[in-house]
Amino acid sequence: MQSYYEATARERIVGILDEGSWREILPPTTRTLSPHLAALDLPAAFDDGVVIGSGALDNLPVLLASQEGGFMGGAVGEIQGAKIVGLFERAKAQRVAGIVLLLESGGVRLQEANAGLIAVSEVIRAICAARVRGTPVVAAIGGKFGCFGGMGIAAGCCTRIVMSEEGRLGLSGPEVIETARGVEEFDSLDRALVWRTVGGKHRFLLGDCAMLVDDRQAAFREALARALRAGENLSLESVQHEQQILEERLARFGSHTDGEDIWRDLGFDKPANVPLLATDALVALSQQTRAA
Amino acid sequence: MEWDSVAKRLFDRGHDIVATGDLLSGTGHCGDTTFAVVGSTNHAEIGVELTLAMARRVIETMREHPNRPILFLIDTQGQRLRHRDELLGIHHYMAHLAQCVELARSRGHRVLALVYDQALSGGFLASGMMADLCAALPGAEIRVMNLAAMARVTRLPEERLTALAKTSPVFAPGAVNYVQMGAVDALWDGDLAARLAAALRDASSTDTRRELGRARGGRELAATIAERAAAE
Numbered sequence: 001m002q003s004y005y006e007a008t009a010r011e012r013i014v015g016i017l018d019e020g021s022w023r024e025i026l027p028p029t030t031r032t033l034s035p036h037l038a039a040l041d042l043p044a045a046f047d048d049g050v051v052i053g054s055g056a057l058d059n060l061p062v063l064l065a066s067q068e069g070g071f072m073g074g075a076v077g078e079i080q081g082a083k084i085v086g087l088f089e090r091a092k093a094q095r096v097a098g099i100v101l102l103l104e105s106g107g108v109r110l111q112e113a114n115a116g117l118i119a120v121s122e123v124i125r126a127i128c129a130a131r132v133r134g135t136p137v138v139a140a141i142g143g144k145f146g147c148f149g150g151m152g153i154a155a156g157c158c159t160r161i162v163m164s165e166e167g168r169l170g171l172s173g174p175e176v177i178e179t180a181r182g183v184e185e186f187d188s189l190d191r192a193l194v195w196r197t198v199g200g201k202h203r204f205l206l207g208d209c210a211m212l213v214d215d216r217q218a219a220f221r222e223a224l225a226r227a228l229r230a231g232e233n234l235s236l237e238s239v240q241h242e243q244q245i246l247e248e249r250l251a252r253f254g255s256h257t258d259g260e261d262i263w264r265d266l267g268f269d270k271p272a273n274v275p276l277l278a279t280d281a282l283v284a285l286s287q288q289t290r291a292a
Numbered sequence: 293m294e295w296d297s298v299a300k301r302l303f304d305r306g307h308d309i310v311a312t313g314d315l316l317s318g319t320g321h322c323g324d325t326t327f328a329v330v331g332s333t334n335h336a337e338i339g340v341e342l343t344l345a346m347a348r349r350v351i352e353t354m355r356e357h358p359n360r361p362i363l364f365l366i367d368t369q370g371q372r373l374r375h376r377d378e379l380l381g382i383h384h385y386m387a388h389l390a391q392c393v394e395l396a397r398s399r400g401h402r403v404l405a406l407v408y409d410q411a412l413s414g415g416f417l418a419s420g421m422m423a424d425l426c427a428a429l430p431g432a433e434i435r436v437m438n439l440a441a442m443a444r445v446t447r448l449p450e451e452r453l454t455a456l457a458k459t460s461p462v463f464a465p466g467a468v469n470y471v472q473m474g475a476v477d478a479l480w481d482g483d484l485a486a487r488l489a490a491a492l493r494d495a496s497s498t499d500t501r502r503e504l505g506r507a508r509g510g511r512e513l514a515a516t517i518a519e520r521a522a523a524e
Contacts, residue, residue, distance in 0.1 A: 111448070
């Protein structure tokens with residue numbers, strides 16, 4: 001499976017990690033099933049939609065979690081969240097170069113309501129605590145379901161994010177906004193608009209992800225290995241710098257209404273062409289123009 | 293619940309908290325302790341501006357008042373559901389706030405939170421749910437969504453959800469359910485200043501919510517699964 005987008009959570013692990021290095025923790029044979037889905041007579045998964053374990057990435061020892069978009073859109077319930085949090089606990093005792101998160105999630109699993117929200121909160125706290133301890137946490141986003149809701153916040157807390165053009169990252173998904181505010185606010189069926197707002201290219205140009213790669217497993221692997229080696233710790237200096245960047249972003253782009261307006265402001269004379277640019281051409285052009 | 297009457301009860305030695313739009317900011321004095329207070333009112337929608345203002349306040353506290361405890365006063369209807377906030381990367385703004393809170397904790401600031409009115413999903417993740425200890429007033433509303441909306445989105449019969457909500461804290465809105473599940477430490481009634489002082493003493497800087505949820509019987513699997521994932 002060459003495409004990251006098309007791959008399942010397990011196929012991605014094979015594509016990302018060094019051959020033969022993977023060892024799964026709480027594999028499907030342990031049947032860690034969601035009791036809340038059972039209470040609703042909904043189908044469950046033996047891994048609750050996330051695969052966790054240890055392995056090596058370009059010879060670096062890592063712990064890894066991979067969300068399966070094919071199971072409830074990767075939404076986080078009590079068991080799935082606990083598996084990810086447990087992986088972070090494991091990182092305290094085990095010497096690792098970092099934690100790799102292959103994210104694909106709509107956020108809180110609504111069928112587990114309160115349990116899902118608390119689980120997402122525990123994941124966010126675990127990521128932040130690892131950052132404070134100095135453990136790099138790198139995320140990949142390039143699947144069909146994108147990365148939204150609380151898991152969008154979780155992604156933002158990571159040291160580095162690697163995205164493909166096909167990846168989407170945000171807080172409230174387009175459908176959620178359309179349902180709440182109407183189609184005039186956000187037409188979720190307008191695919192071009194959706195990608196101009198939450199797609200990989202926009203996120204890269206804005207500075208929400210550190211690396212933009214082609215939709216190939218090998219490209220994600222190479223970028224994640226680089227990301228693991230480049231991490232910086234959270235510090236008062238780093239958050240003050242981030243505060244300044246986000247304030248400048250708001251001041252500069254806060255009255256724009258479309259991704260194209262922002263790209264023009266960033267120096268792209270023909271912003272309508274941005275979606276047509278190949279990844280490496282966009283990355284090269286962005287050296288002069290990127291926001292952060 | 294009005295924030296100023298809550299502030300009066302929390303801070304027996306006075307406070308200078310002001311509301312600027314939906315933002316609450318200032319200091320409060322409880323016994324001998326000065327708190328940096330930050331929060332929101334008017335059931336605020338949490339958008340990029342408010343998130344950034346709260347983060348700025350947390351950073352200022354770290355820079356100018358090392359070790360000063362921070363109290364979040366929570367009243368939010370959730371994250372702002374606008375195309376424009378998504379375009380600007382609201383998830384990144386919220387992640388920044390969450391990281392500021394974590395950094396403050398690691399630098400010796402106690403971080404407490406009180407849901408004095410309502411707290412809905414995304415508006416609450418980067419603030420109150422990042423605290424060492426989160427409490428709620430008895431009348432506070434905490435939820436992901438109400439059962440009618442949940443029924444619609446999940447295509448499950450509402451009667452079914454209502455029936456389940458009677459026996460499980462997982463599905464229905466309510467601060468009591470969050471207490472049972474360990475995400476809210478306790479409901480605060482009576483002498484709020486005494487509760488705040490006690491919380492400052494008792495709060496843990498590690499995330500103990502899943503252990504609390506297991507001990508209280510409202511969320512029995514999270515702690516056990518996390519322990520197995522960490523050890524097996």
